[in-house]
Amino acid sequence: MTLLLLAKTLTVLGVLLVGLVPLTAWLERRQSALMQDRVGPARVNVATATLGGLLQPLADAIARLAKESVRPRGADRVLHALAPALALVPVIVMVAVIPFGARYTIGSTTLSLVLADADAGVLWFFALSTLSGLGFVLAGWSSNSDYALLGAVRAGAQTVSCQIAMALSLVPMFAIYGTLRLSDMGLVQDRSIGLGGLLSNLDLGVAAEWLSLPAWGIVQNPVCFATFLLCAMAASRQPPFDSSSAGSEIAGGHTVEYSGVGLGLFQLAGVVQLVVIAGIVTAVFLGGSAIPWLSQDRIISAVSGFYGEGFATLICMGAHAIAFLLKLVSVIVLQVVLRGSMPRLRDDQLMDWLWKGMMPLALLNIFATGFVLVAVGGGGG
Amino acid sequence: MSAEVLLFDVLAALAVFSAAAMVIVARTAVAAATALLACLTAVSGILVLIGGELVGVVHLIVHGGAVTVLLLMIVLLVGAEGGRRPASRVRDTAFKLLGCGAAVGIALVVVHTAPGTGVPVSGVESGATIGPGAASAAATALHPAAALHPAAALHPAAALHPAAALHPAAALDTISGGHRAMGLALFRSHLLPLQVLSLLLLSAVVGSVALAGRRAD
Amino acid sequence: MITHDHVLALSALLFCAGAVGALLRRNLIVVLMCIELMFAAVVVALVGFDRMWAARAVADSVPMEGRVFAMIGIAVVAAQLAVGLAILVSLVRNRDSMDIEDARLLRW
Numbered sequence: 001m002t003l004l005l006l007a008k009t010l011t012v013l014g015v016l017l018v019g020l021v022p023l024t025a026w027l028e029r030r031q032s033a034l035m036q037d038r039v040g041p042a043r044v045n046v047a048t049a050t051l052g053g054l055l056q057p058l059a060d061a062i063a064r065l066a067k068e069s070v071r072p073r074g075a076d077r078v079l080h081a082l083a084p085a086l087a088l089v090p091v092i093v094m095v096a097v098i099p100f101g102a103r104y105t106i107g108s109t110t111l112s113l114v115l116a117d118a119d120a121g122v123l124w125f126f127a128l129s130t131l132s133g134l135g136f137v138l139a140g141w142s143s144n145s146d147y148a149l150l151g152a153v154r155a156g157a158q159t160v161s162c163q164i165a166m167a168l169s170l171v172p173m174f175a176i177y178g179t180l181r182l183s184d185m186g187l188v189q190d191r192s193i194g195l196g197g198l199l200s201n202l203d204l205g206v207a208a209e210w211l212s213l214p215a216w217g218i219v220q221n222p223v224c225f226a227t228f229l230l231c232a233m234a235a236s237r238q239p240p241f242d243s244s245s246a247g248s249e250i251a252g253g254h255t256v257e258y259s260g261v262g263l264g265l266f267q268l269a270g271v272v273q274l275v276v277i278a279g280i281v282t283a284v285f286l287g288g289s290a291i292p293w294l295s296q297d298r299i300i301s302a303v304s305g306f307y308g309e310g311f312a313t314l315i316c317m318g319a320h321a322i323a324f325l326l327k328l329v330s331v332i333v334l335q336v337v338l339r340g341s342m343p344r345l346r347d348d349q350l351m352d353w354l355w356k357g358m359m360p361l362a363l364l365n366i367f368a369t370g371f372v373l374v375a376v377g378g379g380g381g
Numbered sequence: 382m383s384a385e386v387l388l389f390d391v392l393a394a395l396a397v398f399s400a401a402a403m404v405i406v407a408r409t410a411v412a413a414a415t416a417l418l419a420c421l422t423a424v425s426g427i428l429v430l431i432g433g434e435l436v437g438v439v440h441l442i443v444h445g446g447a448v449t450v451l452l453l454m455i456v457l458l459v460g461a462e463g464g465r466r467p468a469s470r471v472r473d474t475a476f477k478l479l480g481c482g483a484a485v486g487i488a489l490v491v492v493h494t495a496p497g498t499g500v501p502v503s504g505v506e507s508g509a510t511i512g513p514g515a516a517s518a519a520a521t522a523l524h525p526a527a528a529l530h531p532a533a534a535l536h537p538a539a540a541l542h543p544a545a546a547l548h549p550a551a552a553l554d555t556i557s558g559g560h561r562a563m564g565l566a567l568f569r570s571h572l573l574p575l576q577v578l579s580l581l582l583l584s585a586v587v588g589s590v591a592l593a594g595r596r597a598d
Numbered sequence: 599m600i601t602h603d604h605v606l607a608l609s610a611l612l613f614c615a616g617a618v619g620a621l622l623r624r625n626l627i628v629v630l631m632c633i634e635l636m637f638a639a640v641v642v643a644l645v646g647f648d649r650m651w652a653a654r655a656v657a658d659s660v661p662m663e664g665r666v667f668a669m670i671g672i673a674v675v676a677a678q679l680a681v682g683l684a685i686l687v688s689l690v691r692n693r694d695s696m697d698i699e700d701a702r703l704l705r706w
Contacts, residue, residue: 588681
């Protein structure tokens with residue numbers, strides 16, 4: 001059991017740090033370059049082939065490690081050193097609650113493809129994202145710089161405000177699924193909603209079975225998807241919600257006095273946060289690892305005819321993991337599209353948008369979903 | 382010594398050390414807030430260990446996260462430091478840290494020699510175990526049904542239905558941290574306190590806006 | 599095995615640290631933090647008592663009272679802290695000082 005957990009942890013960390021983080025960093029640069037009609041990273045090359053800048057993240061990582069870490073005069077020594085770790089560690093821990101597969105039974109053992117199958121699943125994401133925000137606030141305070149202090153105040157206000165809107169925006173999904181556990185949400189979404197009544201008077205025959213929608217969160221409550229994604233992006237201080245680190249206004253805000261490894265850790269925290277948000281959105285709204293129209297039972301029963309039950313389960317596991325990664329990457333791409341296509345919100349505009357826009361919308365959505373659930377009878381979508 | 386007791390000791394030591402550091406060592410308000418953050422995080426860990434995930438994670442969200450950010454923000458906004466003070470001598474800080482260490486030592490001795498009932502709050506010995514181990518065991522027990530019919534076994538309707546107590550999923554939930562049981566307790570048997578609480582929160586919001594929002598002139 | 603006594607002893611220690619800080623420290627905001635710490639100790643004790651009763655109860659009726667009390671307490675203290683911070687902000691605006699000795703308007 002312990003060995004299995006160790007293997008899972010190493011696999012997840014490996015995929016994250018070697019695969020997803022560089023990919024996301026590259027997407028962030030290359031895709032925004034394409035969107036803004038720029039060339040993008042073009043210097044790093046292997047024998048003059050730039051590969052679209054694919055090696056740029058590696059070069060960046062080496063540069064961060066090789067450069068000197070400067071501590072400004074008058075900075076708080078302990079907190080200035082501690083802040084990057086405080087920003088990064090909670091974000092890495094969040095990865096543990098994201099399920100990257102479903103639950104499988106091989107023989108008598110049960111395998112759950114998630115590191116920590118937490119009962120309170122999504123709530124850990126909320127708690128840890130606030131803690132990570134604290135790291136940014138402390139970074140800004142400890143730098144002994146006016147720009148950094150301004151960034152810290154903005155980041156603090158943003159962290160608290162986003163938490164409220166973000167938590168409220170996810171409440172309808174708890175009501176629909178009846179669980180907080182992310183792996184259970186995946187199981188509940190691994191089925192289809194028939195279009196039943198709408199098409200019942202047509203004679204569709206076999207096709208009727210396929211004329212259905214997957215019971216994903218985005219299908220059941222699209223408003224919830226939009227509000228949560230935007231609030232989560234705001235909580236992680238990504239553009240266009242990055243007034244706390246606005247380069248053209250306060251010169252980088254809370255991280256302005258960081259260089260070398262410290263800056264690298266902050267940037268890593270930002271990129272991992274992007275991946276984690278994509279993971280949570282996938283688990284809650286995009287069916288987790290479920291493949292549309294092909295539920296787990298269906299895949300296993302179809303394949304086990306040829307290869308036997310155990311091997312069929314393994315194949316299903318692989319298919320699920322690939323489906324999960326595909327969804328994850330597409331949510332990352334979606335986030336980068338949103339980043340690139342909106343101008344930055346001023347900090348007072350951001351507060352307005354969160355408190356007077358997102359929060360009432362989320363509350364309204366809770367009431368509407370509640371009415372529908374009660375009217376339909378007992379919930380369950 | 383089981384892993385659970387070891388974890389409890391480590392978290393308790395961290396909580397007591399950072400609490401002592403906050404009171405004794407921290408010179409600036411920001412340093413105190415950082416120590417408070419460490420202490421509250423450790424307390425949340427202990428709550429998860431003994432009381433189930435829900436209370437622990439809610440404590441971490443509200444107090445470890447939001448309240449600490451709020452305290453820090455106020456420190457930054459009103460400039461609570463009154464300028465940076467000169468650094469204290471290294472020897473003083475060393476003695477203070479020694480004091481914190483002594484506090485942790487006393488804490489561990491007191492915690493482990495406390496006389497009393499010996500009623501377990503955790504561990505597999507008790508019937509109503511709360512903890513990650515028990516949760517996964519219960520999940521495994523439930524699993525065969527869940528794997529075959531996820532939607533049926535986990536059907537959310539069970540949560541809203543009065544007969545939830547008879548449903549296997551409800552039984553699982555009582556054992557493993559119990560957000561469903563907590564929800565039923567809050568919204569059924571403790572509905573009046575909850576409503577009064579919401580009024581209190583509303584008046585707190587209005588009151589603090591009225592107090593702090595007023596311009597100084 | 600963690601017993602109820604462990605939990606209570608820890609809670610008492612944390613509460614004492616908070617009480618000492620609230621009485622000794624001069625910075626208003628640090629006093630608020632110490633009150634926060636005392637409250638964390640109370641939550642630990644409440645959850646400990648909840649588990650104690652749960653361990654004694656028959657298996658099919660696990661009581662939730664202690665934990666419900668803790669949850670409501672968490673919210674109440676958050677509200678209290680928000681109001682306390684608001685008072686602090688207006689105090690600092692009026693007196694321009696964070697020292698607790700300067701807040702003596704209501705002292706006779």
